[in-house]
Amino acid sequence: MSETKKWVRIARVENIPVREGRAVEVGGHDVAIFNLGDRFLAVENRCPHRSGPLADGIVSGTTVVCPLHAWKVDLTSGQVTNRPGETACVKSYPAAVRDGVVLVEIVVADSKPNPSHTPCRVPAAAIAVMSARD
Amino acid sequence: MNKLVVVGNGMAGVACVEQILKHAPKFAITVFGDETHVNYNRILLSSVLAGEKAADEIVLNGLDWYEQNQIRIRLGVRITDIDPAAKCVVGDDGSITAFDKLLLATGSVPLIPPIEGTKKEGVYVFRNLDDTRKLLGRAGKGVKAIVIGGGLLGLEAARGLQVQGCDVTVVHLMDTLMERQLDLKGGGYLKSKMECLGVKVLLERNTAAILGSGRAEGVTFKDGSSVEADFVVIAAGIRPNVELGRKASLHVNRGIVVNDFMETSHPDIFAVGECVEHNGSCYGLLAPLLEQGKILAATITGNKGPRYQGTVSAAKLKIMGVDVFSAGDFTEETPGTDVVRYEDAALGIYKKLTLRDGKLTGTILVGDTSDSHRYMEWLRAQEDLTPLRRQLLFPDSSEDAGLDVAEMPDNKVVCGCIGVSKGAIIEAIHKKGVNTLSQLKECTRASTGCGSCTEHCQQLLKAVVPEFQEESGRVLCKCLPYGEEKLRDIVRGQRIFSVQQVLDIYGNGLGCEICKPALSYMMDVVWCGDHDEDRSARYINDRVHANIQKDGTFSVVPRMRGGVTSAKELRRIADVAEKYNVPMVKVTGSQRVDLLGVKKADLPKIWADLGMPSGQAYTKGVRMVKTCVGTDFCRFGVQDSTKAGIELERRLEHLFTPAKVKMGAVGCPRNCAEATVKDIGLVGQEGTWQVVVGGAAGKKVRKADLLITVESTEEALQAATLFFQYYRENANFLERTYDFIERVGIEKARRETVYAPLAVQQGLRERLRKSKRLAQDAWLEGDEPRHPTQFVQIEALEKVLP
Numbered sequence: 001m002s003e004t005k006k007w008v009r010i011a012r013v014e015n016i017p018v019r020e021g022r023a024v025e026v027g028g029h030d031v032a033i034f035n036l037g038d039r040f041l042a043v044e045n046r047c048p049h050r051s052g053p054l055a056d057g058i059v060s061g062t063t064v065v066c067p068l069h070a071w072k073v074d075l076t077s078g079q080v081t082n083r084p085g086e087t088a089c090v091k092s093y094p095a096a097v098r099d100g101v102v103l104v105e106i107v108v109a110d111s112k113p114n115p116s117h118t119p120c121r122v123p124a125a126a127i128a129v130m131s132a133r134d
Numbered sequence: 135m136n137k138l139v140v141v142g143n144g145m146a147g148v149a150c151v152e153q154i155l156k157h158a159p160k161f162a163i164t165v166f167g168d169e170t171h172v173n174y175n176r177i178l179l180s181s182v183l184a185g186e187k188a189a190d191e192i193v194l195n196g197l198d199w200y201e202q203n204q205i206r207i208r209l210g211v212r213i214t215d216i217d218p219a220a221k222c223v224v225g226d227d228g229s230i231t232a233f234d235k236l237l238l239a240t241g242s243v244p245l246i247p248p249i250e251g252t253k254k255e256g257v258y259v260f261r262n263l264d265d266t267r268k269l270l271g272r273a274g275k276g277v278k279a280i281v282i283g284g285g286l287l288g289l290e291a292a293r294g295l296q297v298q299g300c301d302v303t304v305v306h307l308m309d310t311l312m313e314r315q316l317d318l319k320g321g322g323y324l325k326s327k328m329e330c331l332g333v334k335v336l337l338e339r340n341t342a343a344i345l346g347s348g349r350a351e352g353v354t355f356k357d358g359s360s361v362e363a364d365f366v367v368i369a370a371g372i373r374p375n376v377e378l379g380r381k382a383s384l385h386v387n388r389g390i391v392v393n394d395f396m397e398t399s400h401p402d403i404f405a406v407g408e409c410v411e412h413n414g415s416c417y418g419l420l421a422p423l424l425e426q427g428k429i430l431a432a433t434i435t436g437n438k439g440p441r442y443q444g445t446v447s448a449a450k451l452k453i454m455g456v457d458v459f460s461a462g463d464f465t466e467e468t469p470g471t472d473v474v475r476y477e478d479a480a481l482g483i484y485k486k487l488t489l490r491d492g493k494l495t496g497t498i499l500v501g502d503t504s505d506s507h508r509y510m511e512w513l514r515a516q517e518d519l520t521p522l523r524r525q526l527l528f529p530d531s532s533e534d535a536g537l538d539v540a541e542m543p544d545n546k547v548v549c550g551c552i553g554v555s556k557g558a559i560i561e562a563i564h565k566k567g568v569n570t571l572s573q574l575k576e577c578t579r580a581s582t583g584c585g586s587c588t589e590h591c592q593q594l595l596k597a598v599v600p601e602f603q604e605e606s607g608r609v610l611c612k613c614l615p616y617g618e619e620k621l622r623d624i625v626r627g628q629r630i631f632s633v634q635q636v637l638d639i640y641g642n643g644l645g646c647e648i649c650k651p652a653l654s655y656m657m658d659v660v661w662c663g664d665h666d667e668d669r670s671a672r673y674i675n676d677r678v679h680a681n682i683q684k685d686g687t688f689s690v691v692p693r694m695r696g697g698v699t700s701a702k703e704l705r706r707i708a709d710v711a712e713k714y715n716v717p718m719v720k721v722t723g724s725q726r727v728d729l730l731g732v733k734k735a736d737l738p739k740i741w742a743d744l745g746m747p748s749g750q751a752y753t754k755g756v757r758m759v760k761t762c763v764g765t766d767f768c769r770f771g772v773q774d775s776t777k778a779g780i781e782l783e784r785r786l787e788h789l790f791t792p793a794k795v796k797m798g799a800v801g802c803p804r805n806c807a808e809a810t811v812k813d814i815g816l817v818g819q820e821g822t823w824q825v826v827v828g829g830a831a832g833k834k835v836r837k838a839d840l841l842i843t844v845e846s847t848e849e850a851l852q853a854a855t856l857f858f859q860y861y862r863e864n865a866n867f868l869e870r871t872y873d874f875i876e877r878v879g880i881e882k883a884r885r886e887t888v889y890a891p892l893a894v895q896q897g898l899r900e901r902l903r904k905s906k907r908l909a910q911d912a913w914l915e916g917d918e919p920r921h922p923t924q925f926v927q928i929e930a931l932e933k934v935l936p
Contacts, residue, residue, distance in 0.1 A: 009931040015923045019670035020677075024928045028936025053686040056674035058647040065647035067674045067682050072647075101931065108934060 007096070007103045016040070016102065021055035021064060027106050031093060034059055034075055041075040042095040042104045048073070048080060048088035135162045138434070139223055139233035141213045141378065143167025145176055146407025146423040147239030148195055153431035155203055163205045164231060166223070168212035171263050172196055175582065177420060177551075179266050180287075180452055183294030186627055189263060194582075216382040218400050235402050235434055238379060238390060242372035242408040242418065247282070249353075249368075251344030256351075256365040260291045261372075272365050275299035280353055280363040282341055284311040286451055288369035289324075292333050293453045295367070297629050303334040303361055305341060305353065307370075315449045315460035316498055319477070323484045323500040327456045330638050331628075336361070374409045374416050389416045394441035396430035406430050413444055420551045421445055428553075446513045448550075450503065454628055455639040459503040462496030462513050464488050471495070476527050481642060485527055492520040505529075507590055510550065539593045548594065549587045554580035556594065563598045571595060610867075611648040614641040618652065618866045625660045632666040633657060645671065652867035655754065658790050659862050662901050663908035669920060673753075678925060679912040680737055681752035683730065688737060690729040692746035693787065696761040696780035696799070697725030703746065710743045724796065725760050725807075726751060735927050738916030747787070747911040754868070755790050759783040760798040762806035764818075771801035773818025778847050779807075782816065785855055788909040789902075792865040792874075795858070810838050813871040814854050823850035827857050827883070828875030836872045839880040842888045856887040856895060859902040 008026050016022045016035040023045045024031050032045035032055035041062065045055050052068035059065075063072045063081055072082040078092040094105040138154070138161040140147050151163060167173075173195040181187040200207040208225070215224040222232045244259040246252050258272070259265055269291070273279070277300045281292040284306030296302045304311075310321030311328070325335050339359075344366055345352040354360040374389035385391040385399035389411030392398055396412075398405050407423045408416065417423065422445035429442040448461035464486060466473050474487040483501035487494060487509065494512040499505070508529070512519060519526065542548075544557035562568045562577045574580055574591055581588045609617055614637070616624065621636070630636050633653040637645040645653070650671035657665040669677050680688035694703065707727055711719050717731035726749060732740060741748075749758055761779035765771040779799030786795075798809035799816040809815030811831035815838050817824040822843050829838030842853050860883065865874040875883060886894065919925060 006934065008934050011923075011928050011931060015928060017670060017921050017923075019668075022923055022928045024930055026930045027934035050684065051686075053682075056677075056682065056686070058650055058673065059670065060646040060650075061644035068684060070647060106934070 003107050003109050005105055006108050007105045010102045010104055013040075013097055013100055013102055019059045021057065021059065023053060023055040026104065027108055029091075029093070029106050031104055031106075032064070033095060033102060033104065034064060036062065036075075040095040040097060040102050042093040043073065043075055043078050044090040044092075046090060047071055048086075048090055054090070135160055136234040137161070137232060138163045138235045138237065139231055140165040140237045140239060141223065142237075142239030142241055142407070142409075143169065143173055143207070143209065144239060144241045144407065145173070145194070145420065146241065146427060147237065148173040149424050150237065150239060150406045150427035150430050151205065153427050154435060157431055157435040157437060159435045161235070163203075164208065165200070165205055166208045166211050166213050166225065166231075168210065169262055169264065170210040172200075172207075172209070174263060176262070177452070179260070179263065180290035180294050182263070182266050183260075183269060183291065184297045184454070184627070185294075186454070189267070213378060216378055216403075218382045218384075218403065221402065233402070235404065237430070237434070238398075238403065238405040238409060239407045240375040240378055240409045243375045244368065245371040245373045246368060247341070247370045249282070249341050249343060251346070251350070252368065254344050254346060255349045256346070257344055258365065258367045260287060260367055260369050269295065269367065270298065273298035273300050276301060277365070278363045279303070279365055279367060280305055280361060281367045281369055282353070283369035283371065284308070284335065284337070285314065285369065285371060286312060286449060287371075288367075289328065289333075289456075290452055291367050291369050292328070293331060293456070296331065296333050297627065299629065302332075303336060303363070304328070305336050305339045305355075305361070307338070307340055309338050311335065311337070312449075312451070312458070312460070316458070316500070317464060317466075317486065320458075320460075320484050320486065320498045320500045323477075323482055324451075324456070324458055327482055327501070327639070330635070331453075331456070372408065372418055374411065376409060379405065379409070387411050387414075392442075394429075394443065395433040395438055396426055396442060397433060404430055404434055412442060415444060417445060417447065419445075419447060419449060421448065424551065424553055446510070448506075448510060448513075450506070454624065457499070457501055457503040459499040459506040460497065461506075461510055462488075462494070464496030464498050474526050487526055489519065492518045494519060504589065507587060511546075539590065539597050548590050549578075549580040549582075551587075552579045552582060554578045559591065559594050560598055563595070569595075569599050610652055611646055612642075613637065613645050613649045616640065618656070621653070622656055622660055625656055631657065631661060633668045633671040651676075655790060655792060655867050659905075662904035664904070675752040678734055678737060679748055679752060679915065680732065680734075685731075687731045687733055689751070690732050690737065690740055690744075691722075691726050691749035691751035692744050693749040693758060693783075694725075694727070694746070695783045695787075696759055696776050698761075698776060698780065699727075706744055706746075710740050713743065714740055724757060726758055734925055738919070738925050741913040741916040748913040750787070750912070753790065753912075754793050755795070756783070756786045756788070757794055757796050760796070760807040760809075760812070762800050762802075764801040768801060770804060771818070772820045773801045773823060774847070775799040775801035775807070775816065775818050778816055778818075778823075778850065781847075782814075782851055782854055785851065785906070786858055788911055789862070789905055790909075791858075791862055793868050793870045795861075795871065797854075811835065812838065814838075814858060816850050816854060821845065823847065825850050825853040825857070827861075828872045828880070830870065830872040834872065839875060841880070841884060853888050855902060856890075856898055857883065859898040860887045862905075863898075863901070 010024055018035050018037050021032045021034040030045040031042050033042045047054055047066040049071045052066040054064050056067045057064040062075050065072050074081050078090040080086040096103050143165050175192045175194050178192040212226045213223045214226050222230050224230055244261050273295050279295045279300040279302045281288045281304045284304050292302045292304045310318050311324050328335055340356040342354050342356045344350050350366045352362040376386045376390050379386045379390035390405040390409055392405050392410045392412050396404055406426045408418050425445055426442055429440050432440050446462050451458035470490050472489040476485045486498045488496045493516050497509040542556045546556050548556050566577050568574050568577050575582050581591045636653055637643055651673055654671045674682050714736050716729045720728045722728050759779040759782050761776045764774045764776035795813045797814045798807045798812040800807045800809045801818045809817050811829040815826040822845055824843050825841045826838035827841045830836040844850050861871055
């Protein structure tokens with residue numbers, strides 16, 4: 001049962017405005033891609049709280065705020081940053097730009113359903129730090 | 135009585151006279167000033183240029199002060215000669231004035247570099263109030279200006295002109311801005327801050343000539359390149375004004391040479407301020423001048439003793455949002471110099487401390503000058519910082535906000551410019567009933583110089599005043615250290631047109647879901663819609679003009695003004711509901727038809743099929759006006775509320791507001807459309823309308839307050855729209871009218887709207903009109919999207935099977 005990682009061409013960069021996100025379905029993954037001005041980041045387009053479309057959220061630095069109930073998700077790690085102790089998080093996908101086109105890397109499993117791309121676990125230490133900060 | 139003549143009515147001369155008066159001298163004092171203005175705070179000229187202060191706000195000593203102290207003041211008279219033997223001065227008005235003691239406080243003059251054509255029309259300097267007025271007269275929207283000189287003064291002039299609308303380029307000879315106060319790196323941070331504000335900066339440009347025949351049209355550089363301009367400002371530095379010193383045959387180098395007692399080479403002539411040279415140094419900043427004044431006052435009144443020993447030079451750039459502070463010797467070359475450095479390129483913060491033998495020798499702060507006071511104190515005291523070595527840049531955070539001031543001894547000088555100690559401030563608070571910063575300024579002058587001690591003064595007030603209330607409101611969020619009222623002032627005063635620019639210059643550059651929508655609204659209301667709208671800073675509802683639902687679909691509410699519709703419209707709504715499989719069609723509590731569960735990609739097609747404008751149900755804006763059937767059919771109606779409601783809606787629709795605005799109009803006091811619990815309501819009575827505001831029937835129930843009772847429908851509409859614009863301009867973001875009214879009070883709201891002077895009312899109306907002119911039905915974007923993928927679901931360029 002082999003798994004292959006694959007870079008998939010998504011859209012020309014100008015199709016995602018700066019500091020906004022866009023949703024795309026690719027290989028069975030619902031992905032939200034964000035243009036941060038100097039780079040693109042991609043996460044699963046489902047807020048861990050109530051499945052809100054993260055692509056429609058307001059970008060704040062490298063986080064996005066879900067448009068439904070303002071959960072804040074870090075776009076690099078997929079972790080929730082404004083709910084101390086919250087361990088639920090979203091998958092994050094590597095994203096890159098080549099020849100003016102945004103690409104994301106997804107895992108295409110040969111027959112099995114897709115496992116999480118970037119396994120998302122919040123380390124215990126991180127939880128402690130987050131609670132201390134808030 | 136001895137005659138004391140003071141030449142120079144600037145800050146140094148008058149501050150020295152103030153000190154002399156403290157010694158209760160037996161002098162008949164005459165002050166000559168070649169400017170026609172009374173003594174003013176020259177440091178704040180850049181604030182006048184930037185429109186932050188009016189000319190009369192920077193006056194330090196009004197005519198009454200001279201009168202009270204029996205000082206003879208001669209304004210507009212330039213002293214042209216001194217006869218040291220006969221002990222008299224000659225004025226350009228022909229007057230001859232005898233003196234026993236003479237005080238020279240002639241300041242400095244702008245340095246004009248050897249550039250061809252500096253005499254041309256349209257070439258200015260920036261030194262005094264008249265220069266400032268000339269620049270203000272010349273500046274304007276789109277006018278191109280070149281500022282020669284990238285030092286303190288040049289940059290402040292550049293920003294001031296830019297705030298006035300000019301397209302400004304700063305031309306600097308050296309490879310970094312403010313090279314006398316900053317190192318290369320600090321200069322680099324400053325440059326990007328200036329560029330972020332929209333001021334262009336050209337470094338290493340040696341200006342050869344001012345272009346233009348008779349009138350400045352630009353400048354050329356020695357490398358052959360050139361830049362066009364409508365006018366040129368020369369701010370290349372100052373030099374001590376020593377002309378009179380020479381004429382009196384005093385010992386003069388770069389400045390008039392004085393000893394530690396501020397005596398010149400003539401026993402009865404003294405000098406103070408920018409025109410003097412002490413121990414090889416000339417000073418162009420305020421603190422040294424004041425210190426010199428104190429010494430000189432002692433000397434001249436027969437209390438000779440205190441010595442002037444030079445001042446640690448410190449400079450602060452006075453451009454709002456561009457924090458730059460520099461003090462002491464910050465060079466790193468001297469052997470044994472330790473350098474402590476911190477920088478954050480994203481936030482534009484750069485801090486550097488230099489130490490020798492454990493003592494602070496210099497500092498540079500860019501982007502965050504909040505600690506400047508601490509460093510200044512360390513520089514002055516020259517204490518050994520070895521025990522504090524780990525906390526130099528980051529002091530131990532303390533829970534006790536008052537600790538900082540509690541640790542200060544009473545004699546510690548809080549305001550270094552004016553020389554006000556902590557003890558003096560506390561005394562003013564207790565004995566003179568000072569409660570606020572502005573009263574403190576008035577009473578003690580503290581923080582009226584460079585303003586860098588404002589924070590400390592605030593802390594002192596907070597700690598000492600029994601019922602202290604901060605003058606500025608609460609901050610919006612952690613991204614920006616200002617309240618909304620202050621931010622509106624900044625946006626307006628500093629001419630900022632985009633959300634990102636506010637964040638870049640005044641905040642952390644990032645912004646969040648709290649401040650971005652608030653700033654978006656602020657831009658819209660301050661510039662009446664004529665701003666650079668940034669959709670990324672707005673909620674998704676405002677990006678796609680529909681209300682997001684829990685499953686990520688949207689709801690569509692077409693506008694039916696006053697709740698009046700037609701068979702045709704209802705048929706189109708029904709067709710749309712079927713064609714797009716709309717899961718739910720609902721009549722809402724506010725007489726609206728809501729189509730729920732619509733996909734984002736279907737929005738433009740649905741809007742087109744409906745052929746109705748947006749009902750703005752998704753945004754902080756004007757909802758449909760709820761009306762009753764009025765007089766057309768109702769047996770009880772006494773006013774045509776349907777017509778009035780529709781007209782009110784027409785006048786205000788498509789505008790944005792701090793929070794949603796629900797309105798209602800009823801034709802009789804039975805109040806069928808519940809106008810008395812709306813944000814704005816029109817309540818019809820026999821022969822009159824009551825205009826009511828601040829009602830609520832949500833989480834909170836509040837009966838609206840009566841704004842005014844009027845006779846005609848037109849008057850009612852006028853009153854309602856006046857209040858509407860007043861609320862738009864003064865409420866905080868997300869503050870509903872009922873909270874707003876409770877905060878400001880209905881009496882004040884009346885005073886500032888319906889009872890306001892005509893000019894104020896006209897201002898409100900004019901701004902509303904401008905906003906309305908630029909506002910449009912958001913759903914028109916369905917045909918012409920703002921962005922190609924605004925509504926469409928992106929399809930990946932290559933297909934991958936799951």
